[in-house]
Amino acid sequence: MLLNLLLGPDPALLGTDAMSASPFSLLPAASTNAQELDNIYVAVTLICALSFVLLIGAQVYFMVKYKKPAEGHRKTSPITHSGKLEFWWSFIPTLILIALFVWGETLYMKMVTPPSDAVNIRVTGQKWFWTVEYPDVPGAILTDELIVPKDVPVRLTLTSNDVIHSFYVPVFRQKKDAVPGRYSNLWFQATTVGTYPLFCTEYCGDQHSTMIGKVHVVERAEFDARLAEAAKLEPGEGESMADFGARVFDRGGCAACHSIDGSAKTGPTLKGKYGAQEVLSDGSTVTIDDNYIRESILEPNAKVVQGFTPQMPSFAGRFDDRAITGLIEYIKSLK
Numbered sequence: 001m002l003l004n005l006l007l008g009p010d011p012a013l014l015g016t017d018a019m020s021a022s023p024f025s026l027l028p029a030a031s032t033n034a035q036e037l038d039n040i041y042v043a044v045t046l047i048c049a050l051s052f053v054l055l056i057g058a059q060v061y062f063m064v065k066y067k068k069p070a071e072g073h074r075k076t077s078p079i080t081h082s083g084k085l086e087f088w089w090s091f092i093p094t095l096i097l098i099a100l101f102v103w104g105e106t107l108y109m110k111m112v113t114p115p116s117d118a119v120n121i122r123v124t125g126q127k128w129f130w131t132v133e134y135p136d137v138p139g140a141i142l143t144d145e146l147i148v149p150k151d152v153p154v155r156l157t158l159t160s161n162d163v164i165h166s167f168y169v170p171v172f173r174q175k176k177d178a179v180p181g182r183y184s185n186l187w188f189q190a191t192t193v194g195t196y197p198l199f200c201t202e203y204c205g206d207q208h209s210t211m212i213g214k215v216h217v218v219e220r221a222e223f224d225a226r227l228a229e230a231a232k233l234e235p236g237e238g239e240s241m242a243d244f245g246a247r248v249f250d251r252g253g254c255a256a257c258h259s260i261d262g263s264a265k266t267g268p269t270l271k272g273k274y275g276a277q278e279v280l281s282d283g284s285t286v287t288i289d290d291n292y293i294r295e296s297i298l299e300p301n302a303k304v305v306q307g308f309t310p311q312m313p314s315f316a317g318r319f320d321d322r323a324i325t326g327l328i329e330y331i332k333s334l335k
């Protein structure tokens with residue numbers, strides 16, 4: 001039980017590889033900088049451990065050696081201080097601290113200076129999901145999924161649509177705030193193929209803890225293939241419109257706010273909605289038909305459902321007519 005707590009969230013819940021095999025080992029390091037950062041961390045820990053043993057060891061040794069005798073008392077030593085000793089016990093730690101500073105500062109500068117040939121990716125935080133866009137591949141937009149190539153530097157530009165979120169990938173040892181109205185940068189070069197958790201680490205509302213995504217580190221060729229696949233949002237050969245719509249639903253991150261099982265999340269459930277009557281915030285009612293769904297997707301705030309706040313982002317420009325038709329067919333199929 002305690003062990004599980006130390007190991008962090010159950011990877012089965014995150015849908016990723018286990019973060020660590022043992023509570024006593026560091027998390028896997030999957031980027032070049034992560035490995036270097038761990039080296040500093042281990043070095044500082046060892047220096048602290050050594051200093052602790054030397055200091056406390058000497059203290060205990062002298063406590064026992066010069067224990068006050070049961071009877072009578074010893075004379076205090078006439079020695080006042082040793083300039084030589086004091087110099088060295090100040091000078092050596094100073095050198096160690098300067099060395100640690102230079103080591104840390106060098107790595108820090110490296111970590112905040114993206115190489116000019118890095119792949120650009122835009123990441124936007126929003127209650128309560130991450131939107132990932134690849135500006136070099138038009139149309140490639142993902143939700144809660146960051147696909148990055150292995151052994152290639154990647155530069156993220158982070159921002160937020162609402163409140164402050166914080167982008168955190170433990171295996172890259174990288175954390176950066178996503179602030180509304182501002183851009184912040186972060187870069188890394190992944191070294192190990194795998195699927196890793198991505199967290200929001202800034203409390204951003206009551207469903208903050210569900211703001212979990214995945215980072216897929218893949219080979220360069222697979223990276224290109226998956227982005228090309230993400231960019232073309234078209235019905236496949238022999239795929240029904242409803243199945244295509246289910247894929248669009250997944251890609252658009254609709255599930256972050258809409259359940260298909262009848263339970264309300266940030267938005268109303270979409271189960272059994274098609275053809276039903278909806279009560280709007282102004283008390284009027286509307287029938288949920290193709291036009292209403294289309295409007296809900298392109299202009300979500302035109303009609304707001306009673307009991308909900310207008311938090312849905314517009315998908316105008318992101319989904320073409322075919323994708324919207326797919327969504328309508330999919331919602332129609334949710335009986």
Ligand code: HEC
Nearest residue numbers: 252254257266267268278296300303304305308310311312
């Ligand atoms: C950030 C959360 C969020 C996301 C993401 C989101 N929605 Fe919504 N959606 C809402 C909220 C909140 C409402 C209710 C308020 C309103 O009508 O604007 C809503 C309303 C709707 C409605 C009207 C439902 C009804 O019962 O009348 C439809 C249809 C809809 N969304 C479809 C979608 C689709 C399709 C997607 C993905 C492409 C999506 N939404 C993504 C939050 C979201």
Ligand SMILES: [Cu+2]
Nearest residue numbers: 165200204211
């Ligand atoms: Cu958040």
